[in-house]
Amino acid sequence: MKKSLLALTVISTLLPLAACQTASNQVATAQTAEIDDKSEALKLNELTQQYFEASLARNPLMATFVGVHQYDDKFNPPLSAEFIQETRAFEQAYLDKVNQLDASELTGQDWLSYEIFKYDRQHALAGMDFNQEYMPLSQMGGAHTYFAMLGSGQSAQPFNSTQDYREFMQRARGFAEFMDSTIIFMQKGVESGVVLPRPIAEKVLPQLSSHVVEDITQSVFYAPLTKLDSLENLTSEEKSTLQQDYVAVIRDVIIPAYDRVYQYMKNDYLAGTRSTVGLSALPDGNEWYEHKIQTHTTLPLTAEEIHAFGQREVKRILEQMTKVKDQVGFQGDLQEFFVHLRTSDEFYFDSEEEVIEAYTKVKQKIDTRLPALFSVFPKADYEVRAVEPFRAASAAGASYQAPAPDGSRPGIFYINTHNLKAQPKFLLETLSIHEAAPGHHFQIAIQQEVEGLPQFRKFNNYTVFAEGWALYAESLGKEMGMFEDPYQWYGRLVDEQLRAMRLVVDTGLHAMGWSRQQAIVFMLNNSSMSETDVVAEVERYISIPGQALAYKIGERHIRELREYAEDQLGDKFDIRAFHQQVLVDGGIPMPLLTEKIQRWVASQR
Known part of the structure; x- marks a missing residue:
């Protein structure tokens, strides 16, 4: 994360812990009882809207971040056993209601909304079997x-x-x-x-x-x-x-x-x-980590298969890095090349102002190249800003904050200038693509702006979709005419290698008994990252188990869907139309994205 996505992080982190006041439960029960003999689609839309509005009342911070300001004087209620019990009852009540609908009568967006809403309620309830509130x-x-x-x-x-x-x-x-x-x-x-x-x-x-x-x-x-x-x-x-x-x-x-x-x-x-550092060291830790894998990937994957995939990717990307080393004429092996990139001043900025100026210029370059691959664009723009000093020491190297839904505030691409050695120049293009356009800014802003999308979906967040899309966006760099400088291409490999190493390290820490130091050594041996940056990354994976798996898993899944569409449609395949299909319905779990793309492909034949 970057972690990226600050407003969405607030939603995903605090909403499961939001207090469900008894009065809110009674109101929700009364409202849902009023949904009588209407079409299944109308019942669903009313139900999900009621849930969304009740969620804002229960989670005032989320309300503020999504642009609803009637609760700006309230903070989320204190943690208590009662509020946890009421939250469970709240989620169960809405799951029971959605289960009463006849899904066979739903199509298109209504079908997607039904499947997403039901999935979210089931997963929220499953997560309450663990004691996240203790940390x-x-x-x-x-x-x-x-x-x-x-x-x-x-x-x-x-x-x-x-x-x-x-x-x-x-x-x-x-x-x-x-x-x-x-x-x-x-x-x-x-x-x-x-x-x-x-x-x-x-x-x-x-x-x-x-x-x-x-x-x-x-x-x-x-x-x-x-x-x-x-x-x-x-x-x-x-x-x-x-x-x-x-x-x-x-x-x-x-x-x-x-x-x-x-x-x-x-x-x-x-x-x-x-x-200890791994989730598996805690009570019910193995089951807890399995739940985290499902949370962040939405796919039925095991820690073992993810670990093996990561190891293969780390090896492949190292081979690509070696080609760059040879291309730029560096005399020495890959480890010496890593040291050169970590220690040579030519690869680093001298001031915060230089960093912000460089990323602003890259923004302008990228903006001119997007129409070749996209036919849908966010209305909101974004700004490049330095991370505020009060959180810079522990914040990620870069992150993105969504624009205000009403257009009053642009998106923000945050760059952490606290440690300039953690912001090498060769990351300029790939990091900008990932965090801003056509990465997080495109995906999140478009999701908020889609007309007719139910409110609960406009502000939904699936890590595997958001981060998978952003990493997939990086992979489009060469198609956009970027990465012409071999060092900028190396930067793309650095980012991809980081995501591959995350698969190995996250599963190593939380399922295979790796120590903090073991994870640090692995990352130093397989990248040119600075030690301070590696330590921050490893400690991030320790803090938010499974989140780091979403990037590479999501990118792989979106890439596989593109390859499927290209294979099935041949000359009829339109990359801009494919990207529109991925983006235009907002973030959804990967199994639903798969079914959606398969239906779209069938309609194009």
Whole structure:
């Protein structure tokens, strides 16, 4: 991840943990009871819309990120046994309702919506058999990072009126309650043996302590106050009162909330963390990892077959890298070439400004070449930005945040400039294609913009689809006239090798007993990545098991579907039409994408 896809990460991470208030359950039951003698398609559309709206009420953060602002004053309710039980009941109620529909009467988009909705409810319920709530924070994300993003004034939380500021102050109080509940649940995890590995817990500490500041003006949460003068129709006295109240919330609510969790993790939790790193070391860990594989690939794959596929790909890509080494005339073996690429200043930028400028220029180059392969384009544009300092130390090298659905905010292609040695110049083209166009920006923005798509599908996220598409998009580089420079082609191989190594390392860590150091050595031996970058990657795989499998598995599946369509259609195959078919219905599980493409191919003969 990049991990990429920050708004979608909030949705996929927090929605399964969103509280289901009893009143919401009663409303949902009453609403669904009103669906009477209507067509199966209409019943389905009403049911899924009710679910989506109820989900926003239960998950206020998701609502904000998808552009629904009526809950901007609320944070997700605190973790509790009651809320987990009610969440299970909520999911089961909607599964029962969708099972009452006659799927044989559904076609087209309605058929897809039925299959997706049912799959999601079944999978959500299966995931509740494990105790993810005992590990609510990691260096890859959690309430502590999402809240800071919102409070920075640079994300989805609006700060355009007095009411906006007041609503965020109220949300901050809910955040403090939520953070206190994470302490309770992390302690439950200590008592039951479901805890973070020590290196991961240690990475969370600076993310928390960075917000425990004495000078309020140095807090990331102070930034929105610099916009107060732009608010209209406010007297100086009103602005002064608002600023005093806002500063008080930062000082008395937000900073203490971060400090309480920091002190707990530092003084109590660390002592209870584990020396193992794999999911298989936890209670029911093997079954848990199998569930994670299904979550992130949507395919019936085993850790063993994924591991073997990854090993084959690592070997193949190394052979391609050797060809590049020979092409550029490097005298030495591949390991020496790796060292050369890691250590030579010519391959790295000198400043953050250089990085952002270079990626902005590549954006312009790519934009002119897209029409050859695509007939559908997102209406929203995207910007290139540096990752904010408060999260840069632990953030991925690059990531993408979706545009606001109403067009008020563009997509954001984030580049992490914290460590310039982790941003080699030879990654320029491939990384831009992956994160922006025609990768994540195309897939996610188009999904949000498709007319007539049910709301729950506009903001759905399947890692294998999103990341598989982005990696497939990279593979289109040469067809787009990119990668003409051998070093830029090497950059594409670097990215592909990273995804191949992920298959080996993720399964190695979580199913085969690999140590953190074993994974680090494997990646260093098979790539030119810097050690700091490798360590960050390995710790990411430790934190979010199975997510790293989605890239290469998804790309392989989309590529196989393209080859199938080309073989079946011959001269009738149109690459732009194929890409439209993949993108135009939004993200869907791979088995459904397969069936959809097969139906499309049959209709083209």
